[in-house]
Amino acid sequence: MKYNTVIIGGGLTGLVSGIQLQEQGQRVCIISFGQTLLHFSSGSFSGEESNTDVQALLKNAGIATVAGGYRLTPLGELRPAALTLEGYYHSETAELKEKSFAIVRLPKYLGLPIEFLQDTLTAQGREVSIITPDEVVGCPAEVILVPACKAGYDLKKTYGKRVSLIAALPPSIPGQHIHAKLQQYFQKIGGTYINGDKVVRSTLQTDEKGVRVQSVETQNLGDELIVADHYILASGSFQSEGLQSNYDHVWEPVFGVDTNAPEDRTAWTALDFFEDQPYQHIGVLTDEAGHALVEGRPVSNLYPAGHILGALRTDIQNLNDALRIAKNL
Amino acid sequence: MQTESKSPLELEQCLKCSICTAVCPVMNNTDAYPGPKQCGPDAERYRMKDIRFFDESALKKCLNCKRCEVACPHGVKVAELIQTARRDMSQHGPGLREIMLANTDIMGSLATLVAPIANFATGLQLSKEVLHATVGIDHRRTFPKYAGTKFETWYHRHAAQNQGQFKHQVAYFHGCYVNFNYPKLGQDLVHVMNAFGYGVQLLEKEKCCGVALMANNMYNQAKKQGQVNIDSMRKALQGGVETIVTTSSSCTLNMREDYPTMLGIDQKDVKEHLGLAVRFISRLLDEGNVKLVWKEGFKKHVCYHTACHMARLGWNVYTLNILRQIPGLELDILEQNCCGISGTYGFKKENYELSQKIGSTLFNDIEATNAEAVVTECETCKWQIEMSTSLPVINPISLLAEALDLEATQKANIR
Incomplete structure (x- = not known):
């Protein structure tokens, strides 16, 4: 199978770069193993600066967002967000604008710590009540919060702008929506999305011009060679198995891209759990032009992007990189 | 120190991320099923210690669609953990209904x-009521029609004698559905392969692949049948056929993936030569080794449904590669959702309502496309979708047979 670009990883970074490339007229194939970090999405894209290109691309795919401002965490705190899905509670300033809140308690649903949320909002001087779904009609509160679960989305459908969604425990419904929309759109514009499959082999070719990726092979497609001019490595960090580790070392399993992991294993973690954890900064290495380094040599057609460069990167950093890489291919 | 995971079916790789629960069609439509994570890797730890933790009534709700395995970011064989527990711990033999359906x-x-x-x-309501009341096959379900002439009979009467003229030969595992219910698909397969310059042979002995037997806990019989199939395929390959093609996604997944793990059948040598015809054809097209002559003025609007087992195989990429090359074909790709039937699951009266509820998202999506037909590789999806929507369902091979000028294609490929 021949493509202009093969993207390994079907999460946010992979899909957005895939859509951009496909719209530029390329033939793109995304290979995705298992679901992605989007399934932990809060309904917002993290980062401080929004990007109009990203927002426009999301909109084309059917994902409407509000730029800038703050999202409300399930624990009742405002955090800066680059983009927030329409329909979610969103504040333009770092302080809650409204005086009164109601939180809807859904029967049998435990995915939102409602009393905790009530306490933190009350501590911020707000009047907070807990109501049942039937009490939405006639509720005097300025803001009515419903957890972003399936039943919460049904309420949102019924009551529209009168209720606002708030992120709940994963698996994330907004994340699933974002993922499904991006995936559908990518396929609609002609992209090939291989789901639930793993790249198990890659072939690098070395000649006088340097090193390049020749082909990759996957678990499900067997001896099928997947060949492309360019490869984007957007396979994520440790949780998505874009990076793997054992007791001795950290490695990137598909191409063996070099990483910045310290040799001393004890330097990977900080003893205090709440400290900044060094392993979250571990990522693969690239040259200045963004080519992956394998055994210190740049691979001329392999571009790492997204969390494989470091787990703490924000969504917007990843998205901007995805667009930048795609536009240069 | 143990540095690598050695747990069966990647049990220890489960991170408890719960992503499998988000994609489980059953869990999202009923409170009666605790879900793949709970019934799979979570409960397995307890079951390993004590069989008392084996809760068959919960595990029976799993329809083995394997969407959990497709979604798992760490390769845990969630559905297989559930099915092996049922295989190894169930104290109940199959009833009359299970024997009939399987x-x-x-x-x-x-x-x-x-x-x-x-x-x-x-088709009679009276007989449906009798089946409902006596063995527990739901009276609201439409039964697949049986053909008067088996595919094998048609093949021996009308096709076998023409196959020798082709230089290349493939063997065809047609499956029960093509043989008894829908010989036309088998005929289309023969015509398409012939048009590409390939003769089609049948296996010396073909048995039901056993997927329904396994779903109903009849593993011994499934193993016997599986062994016959693999032996026949091995013989066919030794006899010179280039590959073994199939048209059913569930049979294919079962014979490729579940034979070794669930039945203990060693088929490594056969596996790489056994696959859906769409895979074989897609690769022929990619390699540029066949010429295609399309029917002039062909026009059709279809939507493609990725059957659950097709998703697990990961081979819809081949079908889409073929469909996207058909001139005049308008193609919508449906969001991946289970149709709810899952083989024999939806025929059981206790599952009927759940089965229809699971499928409702897909049925609505299908109607919303305004397409003329649904394309999918799975026969039980076909029964379910045809019963529950206004659209006919066809296999991609039949669509290809419809779009190609078969005679002209055959002429172009045999010189």
């Missing part, structure tokens, strides 16, 4: 003999 080939052979009567009888 023995697709025996039932098919009997019904074919009296096809008009069988179709008439299973």
